[in-house]
Amino acid sequence: MNPLIEGFLEFREQAYDPQDSIMPDLVKHGQSPNYFIISCIDSRGNPGTIFKPAPGMFFAHKAMGAIVRPYKSGTALAAALQFALNYNKVTEIIVLGHTHCGAVHALIDNIDDEEISSFVEVARAGLEKAKEFANDQTHHDNLHRHAEEQIVLQSVKNLEGYPSVATALSENRVTIKPWIFEMEHGDLLEYDPENQKFMSILSSNNENIKGKVG
Numbered sequence: 124m125n126p127l128i129e130g131f132l133e134f135r136e137q138a139y140d141p142q143d144s145i146m147p148d149l150v151k152h153g154q155s156p157n158y159f160i161i162s163c164i165d166s167r168g169n170p171g172t173i174f175k176p177a178p179g180m181f182f183a184h185k186a187m188g189a190i191v192r193p194y195k196s197g198t199a200l201a202a203a204l205q206f207a208l209n210y211n212k213v214t215e216i217i218v219l220g221h222t223h224c225g226a227v228h229a230l231i232d233n234i235d236d237e238e239i240s241s242f243v244e245v246a247r248a249g250l251e252k253a254k255e256f257a258n259d260q261t262h263h264d265n266l267h268r269h270a271e272e273q274i275v276l277q278s279v280k281n282l283e284g285y286p287s288v289a290t291a292l293s294e295n296r297v298t299i300k301p302w303i304f305e306m307e308h309g310d311l312l313e314y315d316p317e318n319q320k321f322m323s324i325l326s327s328n329n330e331n332i333k334g335k336v337g
């Protein structure tokens with residue numbers, strides 16, 4: 124059987140069949156997700172997989188490299204954010220980058236494909252910053268890793284220029300979290316402004332989670 128159909132049957136069994144199943148309730152009463160996740164199109168870091176979400180938990184937007192362009196009216200992301208922040212009660216926007224990101228590789232390697240390069244080019248400033256870090260003795264010299272991090276931070280900065288986000292931020296209705304899914308160790312990192320670096324969410328500030336993960 125097509126593995127997608129197989130998965131859908133399993134989902135249907137869990138979300139529709141039990142007495143207190145979640146989907147009929149969400150259909151009847153509507154959705155009210157707390158989170159809006161912007162992630163890469165990568166098939167390995169899909170938030171729908173790695174966060175094991177229940178239906179109705181988050182809005183999802185995807186773009187190569189989780190790259191957020193500077194604001195322009197009428198884009199898919201601008202409309203989605205407006206809907207999430209002005210007509211729903213999203214309180215947390217997460218920009219979820221990941222390690223081994225093909226979009227970041229494409230940018231670093233100057234991929235010879237006009238369609239792809241014209242999109243990832245938007246993140247050039249993040250790459251330039253990453254080069255400074257990689258050349259600075261006080262940081263590690265992994266350019267790809269710095270680029271993945273700096274591009275997430277650049278995306279967060281660009282997000283702040285979206286009118287719906289700017290308004291929600293000024294009214295303290297929303298926070299923005301820069302996250303990285305570190306695929307090789309199965310770790311989740313968040314940018315810590317105090318230390319000015321991405322740090323593991325699992326080991327730094329939650330001993331309970333750490334214990335659970337082992």
Ligand SMILES: [Zn+2]
Nearest residue numbers: 163165224225
């Ligand atoms: Zn990616």
